[in-house]
Amino acid sequence: DLCAGDEWDVIVIGSGPAGIVAADRMSEAGKKTLLLEQGGPSYYSTGGRARPAWLNGTELSRVDVPGLYTSIFSNNEGDLMCASDVVNAYQACTVGGNTAINAGLFFQPPASDWDWYCPEGWKNKDMQCAIEKVRTKQPSTDKPSQDGKRYLQSGFEAAKQWLVDRAGYAEVGLNDCPSSHNKTKVFGHPIWNYEGGQRSGPVKTYLESALQRPNFSFQTGTKVLRVRRDGDVAKGVDVQINGASNTSCISIKEGGMVISSAGALLSPQLLMWSGIGDPAILSKLSANGHLTVTSQEWINNTGVGDNVFDNPNTFIELYSQSISSYAYSYSDPPPQDAQLYLNNRSGTYTFGGQTSAFWDFIPQGDDRIGCQGTIGSSGFRDYTDNGTITLNVYGTSGLRSFGRVNLDDNGIALPSSNFYSDPRDATAIATFIHNIFQALPPTLTPLNVDRNSSVQELTTWISTWSPYTMGNVQHWSSSCRFGACVDTNTRVLGMSNLFVVDASIVPPLTTNPVMGIMIAAERAVERILGLGSSLS
Numbered sequence: 001d002l003c004a005g006d007e008w009d010v011i012v013i014g015s016g017p018a019g020i021v022a023a024d025r026m027s028e029a030g031k032k033t034l035l036l037e038q039g040g041p042s043y044y045s046t047g048g049r050a051r052p053a054w055l056n057g058t059e060l061s062r063v064d065v066p067g068l069y070t071s072i073f074s075n076n077e078g079d080l081m082c083a084s085d086v087v088n089a090y091q092a093c094t095v096g097g098n099t100a101i102n103a104g105l106f107f108q109p110p111a112s113d114w115d116w117y118c119p120e121g122w123k124n125k126d127m128q129c130a131i132e133k134v135r136t137k138q139p140s141t142d143k144p145s146q147d148g149k150r151y152l153q154s155g156f157e158a159a160k161q162w163l164v165d166r167a168g169y170a171e172v173g174l175n176d177c178p179s180s181h182n183k184t185k186v187f188g189h190p191i192w193n194y195e196g197g198q199r200s201g202p203v204k205t206y207l208e209s210a211l212q213r214p215n216f217s218f219q220t221g222t223k224v225l226r227v228r229r230d231g232d233v234a235k236g237v238d239v240q241i242n243g244a245s246n247t248s249c250i251s252i253k254e255g256g257m258v259i260s261s262a263g264a265l266l267s268p269q270l271l272m273w274s275g276i277g278d279p280a281i282l283s284k285l286s287a288n289g290h291l292t293v294t295s296q297e298w299i300n301n302t303g304v305g306d307n308v309f310d311n312p313n314t315f316i317e318l319y320s321q322s323i324s325s326y327a328y329s330y331s332d333p334p335p336q337d338a339q340l341y342l343n344n345r346s347g348t349y350t351f352g353g354q355t356s357a358f359w360d361f362i363p364q365g366d367d368r369i370g371c372q373g374t375i376g377s378s379g380f381r382d383y384t385d386n387g388t389i390t391l392n393v394y395g396t397s398g399l400r401s402f403g404r405v406n407l408d409d410n411g412i413a414l415p416s417s418n419f420y421s422d423p424r425d426a427t428a429i430a431t432f433i434h435n436i437f438q439a440l441p442p443t444l445t446p447l448n449v450d451r452n453s454s455v456q457e458l459t460t461w462i463s464t465w466s467p468y469t470m471g472n473v474q475h476w477s478s479s480c481r482f483g484a485c486v487d488t489n490t491r492v493l494g495m496s497n498l499f500v501v502d503a504s505i506v507p508p509l510t511t512n513p514v515m516g517i518m519i520a521a522e523r524a525v526e527r528i529l530g531l532g533s534s535l536s
């Protein structure tokens with residue numbers, strides 16, 4: 001029953017953005033650090049070779065080319081997505097986690113996200129160092145094309161005329177000061193964590209620096225089944241390597257630690273499989289034969305998996321004669337666009353298709369609800385004629401409808417989102433849409449909803465399921481919250497040396513989550529290192 005092999009100071013589970021940041025900083029601090037990832041390669045630099053033929057002969061995999069973002073929804077060449085026996089949601093299981101397949105949108109959360117929704121030690125003033133570290137280490141750009149031109153701007157111009165000229169939004173650099181601190185009525189070009197016309201992100205920055213260090217090791221194809229523990233002390237992890245049926249164990253040193261960075265769905269699952277969670281769920285898991293620890297050894301932590309959040313999404317299809325739509329192709333891009341990309345890292349394939357983004361807050365009593373709009377380059381479903389673009393409207397910070405990370409009979413995470421279970425959420429988002437519709441120019445026509453709809457009609461529309469409404473965007477977060485599941489050092493309640501550092505600990509953010517998750521991971525490492533030797 002003993003764990004064999006190397007003894008580590010820190011084992012980090014999961015190479016998503018949070019796990020990579022945590023592992024890099026832990027190794028930088030001199031800790032002997034092991035990063036484990038269940039998936040395989042993604043970017044070309046990690047060994048990823050899946051790609052369409054037009055990339056043959058280059059040092060690019062499909063992951064490196066930003067314009068191939070939308071093709072992930074129709075084509076899983078390279079097995080980047082998690083299999084259905086891993087998680088019941090659309091998530092990536094590969095080096096980089098979801099940052100290897102996402103759109104790369106990289107927006108700094110406003111100061112209010114920390115000040116309003118985070119505990120002491122995590123307020124905006126406390127986050128400044130962490131923010132600066134991420135901004136310094138992770139490049140980003142609002143002008144991804146290497147020829148310095150902006151592409152697909154007809155949709156941007158139409159949106160600007162609408163939102164800036166008519167609705168009173170300020171056109172800003174969205175991560176500049178002060179718009180990085182306050183996302184009230186701001187509009188601008190999207191910002192992505194791309195570099196040199198290619199996808200960047202933590203795999204290209206933090207992971208690269210970690211890999212330079214002799215005290216860091218990275219192992220892919222290694223799935224952690226459970227954290228091994230003796231009471232409240234984590235001792236190591238049980239792993240399954242490359243799908244083999246036998247398991248082995250990797251141990252940590254006395255005084256070492258385990259950090260779960262498996263993401264907002266899989267960190268709760270992993271904790272539950274380790275006998276930490278709501279006793280009702282653990283009983284079911286045990287009855288189905290998935291628990292190796294007896295009920296006497298369970299740790300009662302009802303915050304595990306509770307109050308998970310995803311942004312409710314609404315697609316509004318908009319048409320204008322002045323707009324040229326653009327749909328991306330995986331295997332067959334227009335030849336001139338492929339050439340522009342291959343020869344100059346320029347043109348439409350240097351970005352994921354978003355042409356603008358904007359935010360506002362809708363007041364509700366003492367609180368306020370963040371709302372985001374992101375405009376893409378083409379129509380969707382029944383509305384794909386030229387001239388059509390899609391506006392994604394998300395509800396963000398301050399929303400009050402949460403779900404739960406449940407486990408199915410196989411013990412696999414099955415999240416519920418419970419959109420609009422608090423009716424104020426739907427009212428806020430409908431008000432946001434109503435406000436901007438008041439300023440719609442006659443030249444821009446919503447196709448799937450009446451521009452003259454009342455707030456009540458919009459509320460009903462967004463909260464009735466259709467292919468355009470009640471959508472998940474897979475920005476899962478908030479499933480292991482401060483105070484309920486972890487303490488303010490991100491340590492699992494009831495454990496001495498087990499931490500959760502990923503989207504699970506982050507509250508619903510005003511912005512797309514990755515930049516906020518990386519900032520939170522930086523802050524978490526500062527807090528964990530601050531604990532010194534008081535771990536065990």
Ligand SMILES: Cc1cc2nc3c(=O)[nH]c(=O)nc-3n(C[C@H](O)[C@H](O)[C@H](O)COP(=O)(O)OP(=O)(O)OC[C@H]3O[C@@H](n4cnc5c(N)ncnc54)[C@H](O)[C@@H]3O)c2cc1C
Pocket residue numbers: 013014015016017018019036037038039090091092093094095096097098099101102103104105106107222223224225261262263264266267270473474475476502503504511512513514515517
């Ligand atoms: C289609 C899509 C588009 C998105 N677009 C954007 C965007 O443009 N901008 C943005 O900010 N956000 C976007 N997101 C969301 C964002 O990518 C995620 O919120 C973020 O990556 C979560 O980070 P994380 O570190 O919590 O974990 P994840 O990125 O989920 O990574 C977790 C990693 O842990 C591994 N893992 C899990 N369990 C185990 C285990 N037991 N053993 C070993 N390894 C394990 C997984 O395989 C995975 O690689 C998008 C998400 C999706 C799905």
